Amino acid sequence: MSRRVFPALALALLLAGCRGPVEGLEGDYECERVDTGPARLTLRPDGGGALCVGAEEAPFRWEARGNGVVLLHTRQGGVIKVRLGAGALELDMPGTGGMTFRKTVK
């Protein structure tokens, strides 16, 4: 009995630990900055996403942590911390300073 219960319990705990994106965060966000031009941040429900500036696009994967923090994982292994605040994402990108992305209304 325990030989079946313990693996199932461990698998359940593992799956519970692999939390996906928080429902409600997915969607498109836009930032209007004069120096960089309009930028769009897309968070997909499957955990993928992309940062688009003009014709350039940088893909990433995202995950929501506690305390209103969203982490963006780049393909090269870098991590960018994003804070949630009043329906907006505040992105602190090295070399470019703080950027505020607001959710676009469909």
Add this chain to the structure above:
Amino acid sequence: MEGGTGYSAVGPDDVGQDMRLELERKRLGMRVLLETAQELSGILQPRKIVETFLLTAMGPVGARCGVAVLARPAACEGMVLSRGLPAAEAEALEQRLPEICDAYFPYRDLDGDFQVSKIRAIQRDQAGGDSLLPRGMDILYCFTVDEEHCGLLALGPLLAGGGTALHQDAADLLQSLLYILMGALRGALAVSSIRQLSVDLGRKNDRLTETLAASQTAQRRLDRRVHQLAAINELAGELAHLHEVRKVLDSFLLTMLGAFSVSSGLALVLDRAGRGVDLAIRGAPDTGLSGFAAADVLVYKAFAATGARSVAPLTVEPVAAAADALAGCGLAFEPACALFFALDREVQGVLVLGETLSGEALEEEDAQMLRAQVATLLGYVQGARRLSTITALNDGLVRQNEELTRTVAELTEARQTIALLERAGERVRAFLHAEGLRSRRFSWLDCGVILLASMLLGFLFNLASPNGVPLVPGHLSRPPAHSITAQKARELQQSEGAVIVDARPQAFFEQRRVRGAVSLTPALFDMVYIMRFAKLPLSTPLIVYGGNISRRWDEDVAARLLAREHERVMVIDDGLSAWVARGYPVEP
């Protein structure tokens, strides 16, 4: 009357004279009868009647002496009255009443043959009583008054001559007088009997009243006794369910106060060995007798007043003169009755009762019953004390049992732990022994296998990790970027506005960097590039620095910039250290 004795033959004149004399005698006789009847009718004492009659009868008859007897022949009692006899002879005659009764009233023994209102003239020689009556008393009449009394009238000798026979008129007069006497005696005897009956009734009434009072008193006592017994019976049932000495005393005291109608009292049990006091008090406040010292004084004074020399177990002794004996003991009421009792030499007590509600002292029977009840109380108190002791012992046993159970459980657990540890120790010893034996069999093959497995795991982890180190550094597989000196980089920055790119990780960048440098790490290259460098003209000189022996971030960033078709990408030789060595500005 005297004329009655001088009759003789006479002429016609004499006949008229005789008739006149006859009428005169009859008138005189009627007068005598009338006066006698009037005189006797006012007398109620039989003796007085007989005395008066005797005096009255002697005159008309002309007797010098007379004797009248009124007797109850059945009881051989009565009275003998005489007139005209010497005192000694009269006194002797009174002593002969039994003989007179035997001689003249022989029919007294004939039941139912006692003729009432009968007068008999008796010849003396027929009576045979010559020796009983004085000589010369030959006129004898026996008469019956009622069913019990009869009488004798003896007269003589007559004054006129020495004869003893009466004239017929005188005899008739005497018989009429006797009838009057009998009637008067009957009335007097009836009155006397009625008086006697009245007196007897009064006495009986008094006795009945006394008996009734005694009966009522006995009834009250009986009622009180029944009440006491009922209360005591209920008490017995109640005490049987009480298990504490104090409650037993309180219930007992309450019942005794009700049973004996006492307003206040106390019951106290003193345990000298345990220095404990159980006190119940009713109808008065506790004046500190629940303390051991005050209770000890009270019990000692009660014992001293019993007069006993030693304390005998299970005894009850009355306290003599309780009010004086227990004075100064702090009692809040005036003790009227007290009993000292002892369960054993160490446990003693006292029951003190105040005055009764009626103010009367307890009767002897009440005191005896109270003493018997206190003796009964001893059994209940002793039972309660023993039950208390048994309960305490039982509680102690329960606690010890729980401790023993806990100890046994701990010992069992400890034994299991010890057994487990012993098995674990055995296994460890076996494992160490096996490992010891195995260590003696050390081989280089084991070492090689471990090393190979470690390398394989490290390779797989590095391959899977995004931050993994490439097996062959990228800058070795591609042509190196164009390198310039720190001096040249400074000139390009100042002259052509070259952008200095810091390729080191963010932590190094924030710690120290070339003034005006932009952070562009390989890890965040794509995102930072499109935000910061996408709109930069491709001809703008980009000067990259940052690297060490193992990690050439500057070469990586330079290669990515070149891949983005930037025309002038350069790397500073020796990076930031050369820039600093030249003394060029850095920040922060």
